[in-house]
Amino acid sequence: MKFLSLMLKNVFRKKTRTILTIGSIILPLLVICIMGSFLKALDAPDPAETRGMFRIVTRHKVGLTSDLPISYAERIEQLDGALAVTTFDWFGGTYIDNSARNFFARFAVEPETFLEVFDDASLTRGSIEDWMSDRAGALVGEDLMKKYGWKPGDQVVLVGDIYPVTLQLTIRAVYGVSYGGSDGLFFNRKYLEEALPSFEGVVGTIWTKCRDGEAANRLSNQIDQMFENSPYPTKTESEKAFQMGFVSMLGNVKLLITSLGVIIVLVIILIAANTMALSARERVREIAVLRTLGFTRRMILLLILGESLTMALIGGLLGLGMFVVGLKPLKASLVNTPISGFASAIMLFPEVLVVGFGVTVLVGLLSGIGPAIRASQRPITEGLRHLG
Numbered sequence: 001m002k003f004l005s006l007m008l009k010n011v012f013r014k015k016t017r018t019i020l021t022i023g024s025i026i027l028p029l030l031v032i033c034i035m036g037s038f039l040k041a042l043d044a045p046d047p048a049e050t051r052g053m054f055r056i057v058t059r060h061k062v063g064l065t066s067d068l069p070i071s072y073a074e075r076i077e078q079l080d081g082a083l084a085v086t087t088f089d090w091f092g093g094t095y096i097d098n099s100a101r102n103f104f105a106r107f108a109v110e111p112e113t114f115l116e117v118f119d120d121a122s123l124t125r126g127s128i129e130d131w132m133s134d135r136a137g138a139l140v141g142e143d144l145m146k147k148y149g150w151k152p153g154d155q156v157v158l159v160g161d162i163y164p165v166t167l168q169l170t171i172r173a174v175y176g177v178s179y180g181g182s183d184g185l186f187f188n189r190k191y192l193e194e195a196l197p198s199f200e201g202v203v204g205t206i207w208t209k210c211r212d213g214e215a216a217n218r219l220s221n222q223i224d225q226m227f228e229n230s231p232y233p234t235k236t237e238s239e240k241a242f243q244m245g246f247v248s249m250l251g252n253v254k255l256l257i258t259s260l261g262v263i264i265v266l267v268i269i270l271i272a273a274n275t276m277a278l279s280a281r282e283r284v285r286e287i288a289v290l291r292t293l294g295f296t297r298r299m300i301l302l303l304i305l306g307e308s309l310t311m312a313l314i315g316g317l318l319g320l321g322m323f324v325v326g327l328k329p330l331k332a333s334l335v336n337t338p339i340s341g342f343a344s345a346i347m348l349f350p351e352v353l354v355v356g357f358g359v360t361v362l363v364g365l366l367s368g369i370g371p372a373i374r375a376s377q378r379p380i381t382e383g384l385r386h387l388g
Contacts, residue, residue, distance in 0.1 A: 025315030067202035081215030084116035093158035126173030137172035141182030272367035288383025308368025316360025
């Protein structure tokens with residue numbers, strides 16, 4: 001107990017320096033945990049499949065800016081294993097202004113089949129009949145309703161930026177989901193076709209709800225083969241692969257995040273090692289006195305190493321605690337961003353906490369091992385003559 005008490009007193013001997021060093025461990029560890037959660041989310045299973053829903057997305061092989069004939073949806077629906085098919089078209093537009101704060105998903109869809117394919121969403125206010133009875137009606141997510149304080153019957157005006165048309169929509173129904181965020185706005189594509197006749201007959205993406213995983217894999221290949229030699233070749237992929245396509249536009253995200261994580265760990269080790277080296281140098285005479293009182297070289301080594309490990313653990317546990325508490329607000333901050341669909345896969349992964357704790361122990365050991373060896377190996381006479 002005396003040994004432990006001595007170690008704790010040494011840790012907090014210079015309180016300001018100790019607090020700053022602990023802070024330099026907390027913040028980088030928070031960043032490591034956040035980046036680790038992103039990496040785990042990238043490798044996580046398809047969120048729809050984990051809920052027993054198997055959806056695939058068909059788009060033009062060239063890219064999302066090229067349209068497909070809407071007749072493709074009818075042909076896909078005839079395939080064995082396709083339970084329901086619906087279409088999606090990104091409208092974009094401006095609501096209030098072009099700031100990121102007012103960005104949210106805005107799609108023209110088919111109300112008749114939309115909730116058949118996305119049956120993991122449920123209506124919380126209004127009904128599908130309310131939505132379908134009004135050509136300019138809109139289906140809005142609960143999160144978006146709360147953000148803007150909307151209520152059913154309110155009007156939402158979207159000024160087109162891609163399409164030269166202004167849409168005046170009326171909220172007729174509200175949906176919610178038991179996972180992720182409900183932050184989208186969907187309206188009847190026929191309303192857009194009436195306002196913009198050139199939009200008629202083409203579609204951006206076709207979403208298919210499949211019978212099971214086997215059907216999803218088979219249909220992905222079958223659909224692309226069916227349209228391979230047509231003027232509009234397709235690329236069909238799972239829902240997650242489609243969402244990941246947006247993330248991959250940023251480059252090799254996994255390599256970037258991993259590299260940054262390694263650099264951050266090295267920086268923490270250097271900072272903590274500098275603190276421990278400074279602390280050991282200030283106590284050269286004191287350590288020599290301890291040796292004369294009976295402290296062995298091994299005890300001195302364990303004392304210095306224990307101090308660095310204790311300091312790292314305090315910073316690490318505080319950092320992990322702040323990460324656990326802050327994860328939910330972090331996810332909420334990603335709502336209404338282009339990666340909101342991907343962000344719904346971010347959760348409290350136990351593996352991330354284990355890695356964070358492992359980094360903490362590694363920092364504690366590596367930062368203290370050098371000063372501990374030097375302090376334990378220094379001759380007593382040299383220590384007693386030390387004037388620093």
